Amino acid sequence: MRRFLADARLVAAKDLRIEARSRVVLNQVAPFALLVLVLFGFALDADQRTLRAFAPGLFWVAVLLCALLAVQRSVSVEQADGALTGLRLSGISPAALFIGKAAAVFVQLVVLEVLLTAGIIVLYGSEIEQPLLVVATGLLAAVAVACTGTLYGALASGLGVRETLLPILLLPVLAPVLIGATRAFDDALGNAAVDGWAWLGLLAVFAVVATAGGALAHGALVEE
């Protein structure tokens, strides 16, 4: 178990260090996230009342689009120079590798969510009525998206059509996360009278299943 955690931490730290050096997510994905918010504004005629009403949904669609890019980056880091072969040859268990990769994506997603939250407050005029619910939703959804994304990144890795295949594989599976997180935000931002905390239950179930199932399935994948 200690070895497992140490390995996972090693992989996560490695990915985050690479991100700190290359700044791909910070310099490319984060501006893209804000751009998406602005484009929604253009598309919906920049009417702040409309934007505010739809802010939760637009927020989570933007998160999913950014997650696709973050996962692509996470996969390409290992494939650029055959590092994946090295990882398969190392003593790191596939489950620890999975948790490590997912943890790094999780951290990046949380940073993007913070940025996007600031974005909807400034651009759409949203107000946070329940900060605790926002934080809990953001964290649980990030776990769910990071784990599912990492698994599907591994499923599509090594294929010539990875970039185009990943969205069609990943996004339908994440439909419950999109719905759940959006409804929880509806409550937290005071947009609709729904019980946001009940939705957290659904997100929690998804997050737990994605973490455990992903670690398990990743073992079978790397063994191939």
Place this chain on the structure above:
Amino acid sequence: MTQAIASPDVSTGSRGSRVLGVATLLGLATLLLFAFGPTEPDIRLHPTTGEEIGQFDAVRLLYLHVPLAVLMYVAFVLCAVASAGYLIRRTPWFDTMAHAAAEVGTVFCGLVLVTGSIWGRPVWNTWWEWGDVRLMTTLVLFLMFTGYLALRRATVDPRTAALRGAIVALVAVLDLPLVNRSVEWWENRTLHQKSTLEELKIQDLTLFTLMLGFLVFGLVLTWLLLHRFRVGWLEREDAEHGIASAIAERRAAIDEGDVDAAVGEGT
């Protein structure tokens, strides 16, 4: 019968599958007869106003739509079970079955969406009802299995395709209850549960035709699965045959002089 080289007329049909095929066609004809013949259109009287309400003749689409929907789930569950079987046993039989069930299931799923939409237009007065649980679940299911088939098509190595496909299929089927839950809570206004079968005047003949629909489309599903499975099996045999001949070819093509020239040695 000579066993030499397969003649140009061979097919994936066998005596059994031909009997099944004929039975299926006869069944379809009977089903059409009942669906458009003796069964009554759905006409009820409104309890207070006395107006004629109901689905009228559009109900005849349900003898098609409902069996397709149920059997689509049968196909996808079969796919998930076969995928799990593949992950445990790693034999090609399970993989071929999972792939066949997924492909047939996806065709059924697409038809469920189309026929449902065509039925919904006159009955619900809309082609598409956002927030209807089963409709949204089916759409997500369709998209997930489109991805499954795309993944399999994009993967060259058969073993990789089998393994990754099995995982995707299992995730899709396990994800389904969560999709269903989330859509149900999302908008608590599902048209489906109020307006389908329970509300119909279930007459004996209506019920019989519906059951006949299950039986006939069950035969259709079985026939398609059988042939699609055999195609998958043949594809595998073809690939293995190709590999066996490629090995023989490679081994026969080794040329002493070429090898020496390539490694820089004289004889």
Place this chain on the structure above:
Amino acid sequence: MTHLGYLIAGWGIALGTLSLFAVATVRRGRDLARRVPADRSRWLTSSDGGG
């Protein structure tokens, strides 16, 4: 009969698609059966032998 257009469209599309899929599957099978030698093929029958 009411909604005749919808009925024809629904049944027509469904049965048409299923027929096309069935024909395509049988064709694929025939093409493959021609390429696979007899000792590797199971279930296959030729039209003069089987039934």
Place this chain on the structure above:
Amino acid sequence: MVELNAAVALLGRFPALTGVDLRIEAGETVLLQGPNGAGKTTLLRLCAGLLAPESGNVSVLGHDLTTGSERRAVRRRVGLLGHSTGLYEDLTVAENVRFWARAAGLDAEPSVERVVGAIQRLGLDDGLLDLPVHRLSAGQRRRTSLAALVVRRPDLWLLDEPHAGLDQAGRNVVDTLIGDAVAAGGTVVVSSHELERVRSLSPRVVTLAGGAVHRDTGS
């Protein structure tokens, strides 16, 4: 140590190995040669447990590689130097070597010495240690990659064209390294076009052609 019987391996649907029979004893050094596409790389990857044999028997370091769990077990015991260097572009030389050392299960503390030792042994300048890999030349990358391998001290060395892309000094370093490995009781399989060089290390030359062993001076 390494034993293959009629081993067939596929790349997609292409039979890269068409039936290899080969036996290598512990402590032996074997040179693999053959024309391009003869299957040298595939053979090394097969022995590393990265590929499943399609048919035939493959046993490496006592592991029967026809089963998935055994392939996984053998992977951590072999040191494979492939065509790609397996380095992270944005990390420095020292970070890369340290990462791979720790990934192999070596603890952080002793490995720092080993890392520095390995890097110096390969003739890498101390000044390079803190350079990101994308600033290195091809030869320096290969040495870094070798350093990451040396730190692990594998039981079986599988070196796929270790001399490629190195200057004269670098080739000498590789030879010294192979000599060290052999002296330490390791088994080494090298694929190389540098016949003369490796001949001085080992008398046994296995020639592959068409995905099978064509000639073997050792048997």
